[in-house]
Amino acid sequence: MAEKKSLLFDPVETLHSIEEKFEMVQVLNEEGEIVNEEADPKLSDEDLQELMSRMVYTRILDQRSISLNRQGRLGFYAPTAGQEASQLASHFALKKEDYILPGYRDVPQLIWHGWPLHQAFLFSRGHFMGNQMPEGLNILPPQIIIGAQYIQAAGVALGMQKRKKEAVAITYTGDGGSSQGDFYEGINFAGSFRAPAIFIVQNNQYAISTPRELQTSAKTIAQKAVAAGIPGVLVDGMDPLAVYAVTRDARERAISGGGPTLIETLCYRYGPHTMAGDDPTRYRTSDIDSEWEKKDPLVRFRKYLEAKGLWSEEKENEVIERAKDEIKAAIKKADSAPKQTVTNMLEIMYEDVPFNVQEQLEIYKAKESK
Template sequence: MATKNATKLKFDNLVKGYKDAFPFYQVLDPSGKVVDRGLEPNMSDEQLTELMRRLVWARTYDRRVTLLNRQGALGNYAPGGGQEASQVASQYALGEGDFFAGTYRDLVPLIMHGLPVEKAFLWYKGHMDGNNYPEDLHAYSPQVIVGGHITHAMGVALGMKKRNKKNVVLSLNGDGATSQGDFYEGINFAGVYEVPYIAVVQNNGYGISVPVEQQTQAETLAQKAVAAGIPGIQVDGMDPLAMYAVVSYAREHALAGKGPVLIEALTYRFGPHTMSDDPTRYRSEEELTDWERKDPLHRMRKYLGDKGLWNEEKENEVVEACTEEIKQAVAAIGQADKQKISDFLKNMYEVSPQNIQEQIAEYEAKEMTDHE
C-alpha cells in the first residue's frame, strides 16, 4: 500500500536532466576554428608541431598495421583510427615518470610512452617478449580484459602517493569499461584516498556492437564520477588541443593533492572494433560520414596550416618515417626466438612449485630431443 507521503516522492525526474550539469570542453571545432581561447593550451610552435607529427604517425600506423593484419603478418588488431586525439594528445600531456595504462586499442600511445614498435608487434603475435618491458618504461602491457586495468592503475597511483612521488597515472578505457565492477571499485578507491589518477573514458559510442544507450541509463559517462565523489567532465575527444588541455589541467589537479579526475572523451573509431568485426551490421554509413567530418587530423591541419607550421611535405615525411619503422619492426620480429612450452611454465610463478618444476624438466628434455 502506498504511504500518505507518496505524492512527495517524484522518482521520474530524479535521474534525468543532468547532462547540462557536466561541462563540455572544446578548443577546435570540426573546421579547425578556435572556439574557446580561454581553454586553448599555451603550447610552443615546437610542441604543436610535435603533437601533429604524433597524430599523423598514429594514423599511418593504424593503416599500415591494418594491412599487415589482412596479410596475416600480425594477429587480430583493434583499429584506433579516429581516436588519435583522445589517445595521443592525452599521453602527450604526461610528464617524465608518469605511468600509462591502456587497452588493446591503445598501442600507439604506449609506443609514444616508450614501447619499441617491435615489442608492440610481438604482443600482437602473442609472443612473451612483447610483455617483457625494461624497468624504466612506466607502463603496463595492454589490457584485454575490459576495465581490468583500472584497479591496477589506481594501485600504482596509490603507491606514488605513499612514496611522495610527483607523478600521475593515466589510464585509457573504453565506454564499455564503465559498465564493469572494476571501474566503480577503482574510481571509488581512488577517490577515498585522493590518489593522483586520471581516468580517460574514450566513449566511441559502442562496446563492440552495443551502443552506449543500451549499456547505461546515464545521460553521460562523466556523471558516474559523482558516486565516487570525484570531478567528472566531458571533452570533445576528436579535438587534440582540448584533450591536451583537459589532461594537463587534470594532471595539475592530481599533483596538487586534490585526487583523481574522470574525463569522458566523446570520440569515434572509423574502423571496426577489431579486424574480425563487421561494423556495417550495427552502424550506418551516414553515421560514419558524420564523424569523419570531425576528424582530428583535419582540424589540426587547418589550425597549424594557418600558423604556417604544417604542410603536405612535412606530413609526407612523417608517413615515410612511420612506414620505415614498421618495415624494420616486421623484419625484427621475424628474428625472434621461437617460444617454448618450458618458458611458458617458467613464467607462471616467481618460485615454481614442485609440480611445475617437474613439468618444466619434462618439456625441456622433450625440446632438447626435438632440437637434436
C-alpha cells in the same frame, strides 16, 4: 479522482540539473577554428607540430598494423583510427614519470611513452618478449580484461601517493568498460583516498556492436564521477587541444593533492572493434560513419596548423615516410625474435618452479631438443 500530492523534493529534477552541467569542452571546431579562447592550452609552435606528427605517424601505424594482421604477421589488433586525439593528446599532457595502465586499444600511448615498436608487435603475437618492458618504463601491458585496469590504476596511484611521487597513474577504457563493476570500484577507491589518478573513458559510441545508448540511461559517462565524489569532464575527443587541456588540468590537480578525475572523450573508431572478425557494417550505417568522418581529428588539426603556417603536405609526407621505414624495421626485428617455446613459458612463470611444473618442464625440454 484523487489529487496528486506535491513532493517535498523532485529527484528527477535533481538528476536533470546535474546532467545539464556536463557540457562538452571544445577548443577547435570541425573547421579547425578556435571557438573557445579561454580553454586554448596555448601550446608552443614546436609542441603543436610534434603532436600533429604523432597523430599522423599513429594513423599510418594503424593502417600498416591492419595490413600486417591480414597477412598473418600480427595477432590480436584493435584499430585506433579516429581516436588519435583522444589517445595522443591526453598522453601529450603526461610526464615520463607518470604510469600508464592501458586497455587493448591503447598501444599508441605506450609507444610514445617509450615502448619499443618491435615489442608492441611481439605482444600482438603473444610472444613473452613483448611484455619484457625496458627498465624505468612506467607502463603495464595492454589489459585484455575489460575494465580491470581501472582497479589497478587506483592501486598504482595510491602507491605513488604513499611514496610521495609527483606523478599520476592514468588509465583508459571504452564506453563499454564503463559498464563494468571494476569501473566504479576503481574510481570510488581512488576518490576515497584522493589518489593521483586520471581515468579516461574513450566513448567511441560502440562496445563492439552495442551502441552506447543501450549500455546506460545516463546522459553522459562523465556524470558518473558524481557518484564517486570526484570531478568529471566531458570533452570533444576529436579535438586534440581540448583533450590536452583537460588532461593537463587533471594531472595538475592530481599531483597537488586534488585527487582523481574522470574524463569522457567523445570520439569514434572508424574501423572494426578488433580484427578478430568484427564487421561494423552490421551495426553502423554509412551515414553515421560519414558524419563522424567530418570530425576527423587529423583533418581538424591539419586545418588549424596550416592556417598558422605550421604544417604542410611536405612535412606530413616526411612523417609518413619515417613511419613506414620505422614500422618496416620494427616488424623485421620482431621477425628475428627467437621462436617461443613451451619451456620458455614454464621457466618464466615462477620464481621457484613447483615440482609438478618441473616435471612438465623436463618433458618439454626433451621434446624440444629433438
